[in-house]
Amino acid sequence: FVDDAxxxxxxxxxxxxxxxxxxxxxxxMAFLGxxxxxxxxxxxxxxxxxVIRDLPMYTCQTQTRVGFGxxxxxxxxxxxxxxxxxxxxxxxxxxxxxxxxxxxxDMAALADLRSNSDPRSPGAGYLNLFHVPAHDxxxxxxxxxxxxxVFSIPSTxxxxxxxxxxxxxDNDSRIRLKVRLxxxxxxxxxxxxxxxxxxxxxPHL
Numbered sequence: 081f082v083d084d085a086x087x088x089x090x091x092x093x094x095x096x097x098x099x100x101x102x103x104x105x106x107x108x109m110a111f112l113g114x115x116x117x118x119x120x121x122x123x124x125x126x127x128x129x130x131v132i133r134d135l136p137m138y139t140c141q142t143q144t145r146v147g148f149g150x151x152x153x154x155x156x157x158x159x160x161x162x163x164x165x166x167x168x169x170x171x172x173x174x175x176x177x178x179x180x181x182x183x184x185x186d187m188a189a190l191a192d193l194r195s196n197s198d199p200r201s202p203g204a205g206y207l208n209l210f211h212v213p214a215h216d217x218x219x220x221x222x223x224x225x226x227x228x229x230v231f232s233i234p235s236t237x238x239x240x241x242x243x244x245x246x247x248x249x250d251n252d253s254r255i256r257l258k259v260r261l262x263x264x265x266x267x268x269x270x271x272x273x274x275x276x277x278x279x280x281x282x283p284h285l
Contacts, residue, residue, distance in 0.1 A: 082248050082250050088160075089158065089160055090153075091151065091155050092151055092153060095148055095245070096148065096173070096246065097217075098146055100144045100146050101149070103144060104142060105142070110140060110141040110142075111127045111128075111140050113125055113126050147175065147176060148175075150173065150174050150257075151173060152173065176212060178223065179193065192206060193205075193209065193211050194222075196210060196256045198256075198259065199263035207260065207263055209227065210227070210260055210261070211223075212225060227260075
């Protein structure tokens with residue numbers, strides 16, 4: 081991480097504190113609203129659903145974790161524009177999760193995770209994770225950015241969200257994050273490789 085983090089903008093790879101990550105379990109989600117008491121025995125439920133951008137926005141209760149999150153939106157999409165606004169409607173985040181005991185107790189697996197190796201190299205592992213070293217601002221422990229636990233917040237949270245920016249990656253770490261993130265979401269199946277799709281063919285020289 082850099083020593084002089086830019087406090088005026090967000091960068092891909094920035095670590096934010098006190099981020100709420102909803103655990104969306106359909107069977108445990110409760111919709112808030114009002115019940116009609118105008119007729120005896122009739123408690124017709126009307127959910128709170130203001131129309132925003134031509135679509136209803138429901139108010140719900142759901143389980144939530146609060147912890148560290150990493151910005152995974154591209155740097156160019158996060159650049160403040162006129163009026164100190166971000167043009168994109170949302171900011172994408174990925175959750176930081178503890179390293180499982182199974183990896184911590186396996187020195188070879190832990191070394192592999194810590195390496196954040198080039199995913200284009202044969203045998204590269206943990207392609208859906210990115211190791212984050214221990215730091216005082218991260219409770220003094222190591223973490224993993226889990227590319228499988230992604231969600232977004234409205235860009236209107238900027239610039240207030242800057243108050244929760246605690247760390248900024250250096251260029252080397254951010255480049256590794258970009259490459260591993262793109263590789264994680266661009267892994268092709270054997271069926272797709274065999275499909276003959278022109279985008280998966282060797283380039284003509």
